[in-house]
Amino acid sequence: MEFRRLGRSGLNVSEISYGNWLTHGSQVEEDQAHACIKAALDAGITTFDTADVYANTAAESVLGRGLKGLRRESLEIFTKVYWPTGPKGPNDKGLSRKHIMESANASLTRLGTDYVDLYQAHRFDRTVPLEETMLAFADLVRQGKVLYVGVSEWTAEQISRGAALARELKIPFVSNQPQYNMLWRVIEDQVIPASEREGLSQIVWSPIAQGVLTGKYKPGQDYPAGSRATDEKGGANMVARFLDENVLKRVAELEPLAKQADLSLAQLAVAWVLQNPNVASAIIGASRPEQVHENVKAAGKKLDADLLSAIDEVLGDVVERDPSLTKSP
Numbered sequence: 001m002e003f004r005r006l007g008r009s010g011l012n013v014s015e016i017s018y019g020n021w022l023t024h025g026s027q028v029e030e031d032q033a034h035a036c037i038k039a040a041l042d043a044g045i046t047t048f049d050t051a052d053v054y055a056n057t058a059a060e061s062v063l064g065r066g067l068k069g070l071r072r073e074s075l076e077i078f079t080k081v082y083w084p085t086g087p088k089g090p091n092d093k094g095l096s097r098k099h100i101m102e103s104a105n106a107s108l109t110r111l112g113t114d115y116v117d118l119y120q121a122h123r124f125d126r127t128v129p130l131e132e133t134m135l136a137f138a139d140l141v142r143q144g145k146v147l148y149v150g151v152s153e154w155t156a157e158q159i160s161r162g163a164a165l166a167r168e169l170k171i172p173f174v175s176n177q178p179q180y181n182m183l184w185r186v187i188e189d190q191v192i193p194a195s196e197r198e199g200l201s202q203i204v205w206s207p208i209a210q211g212v213l214t215g216k217y218k219p220g221q222d223y224p225a226g227s228r229a230t231d232e233k234g235g236a237n238m239v240a241r242f243l244d245e246n247v248l249k250r251v252a253e254l255e256p257l258a259k260q261a262d263l264s265l266a267q268l269a270v271a272w273v274l275q276n277p278n279v280a281s282a283i284i285g286a287s288r289p290e291q292v293h294e295n296v297k298a299a300g301k302k303l304d305a306d307l308l309s310a311i312d313e314v315l316g317d318v319v320e321r322d323p324s325l326t327k328s329p
Helices: 030-042 054-067 097-111 130-142 156-169 191-198 209-214 235-242 245-252 255-260 265-274 289-298 305-318
Strands: 003-005 012-014 016-019 047-049 076-081 116-121 146-151 173-176 201-204 279-284
Touching: 003 279, 012 016, 012 076, 012 279, 016 030, 016 289, 030 054, 030 289, 054 076, 054 097, 076 097, 097 116, 097 130, 116 130, 116 173, 130 146, 130 156, 146 156, 156 173, 156 191, 173 191, 191 201, 209 235, 209 245, 209 265, 245 305, 255 265, 255 305, 265 279, 265 289, 265 305, 279 289
Parallel strands: 016 047, 016 279, 047 076, 076 116, 116 146, 146 173, 173 201, 201 279
Antiparallel strands: 003 012
């Protein structure tokens, strides 16, 4: 495993991190989830990402139990706040001071820790003054409950506004967590340049496009049993956008390029996002330990310019690049 600095901060993160969206507390039983966590640790992953909304708080609890007893200083634990949780009352969502402070304390309890290394605004909240949100984050930093602050799926303009307030409040605003992969590149035109200016790194989710970039979904064939495309608990909805027949045909054409690089398709996909210097870490999820062992082999891989150009040529116009698709509700 190799490590990268998060933004302009002094925090090192493993360039491949482990996330439990759509798996822990939902798709995967707890003993299997703990086996995946152990596989991640064995592979050298030290960075773990979750959110209060995943499985309506259950995912944080599963991760907390899976990491219990480990040296806290050897881990980087990230979580997020924004989406409705609990009984979904009027203050059980968003980025108000009330919801942020209550959610942070609840997350710490579920994770079994006194602090999180990174606390992220899971989306931008247009209904709350940004000053209120950033001041709440600043207070959590001053209390020692949060070491660094980040966001997820914010636009370039929102990132710049947040960074200005963070400088005024003197808090470490260090990261953005967007969707990013070979097929979904909407952050490249505006978000990445803004992040570079403001000193933020990307911690990217869905580097293998919900499993589509593994090549397991074949054009013209039924979806594999037990795959995300057959998951009625939410997975099927998330992967649907990538299951276009033309997309699947182009992905299949990447196979020779992966072999040329001595990588599986999934490893090629993870290695691809790590070629971007503004990416600090790529989040992988897993329902089986062997998936972790397979994907971490992308760590440290360098793809040459000719290979990157060949990938672009194969994928062509199925790549989504529209920056307006980075948006909050």
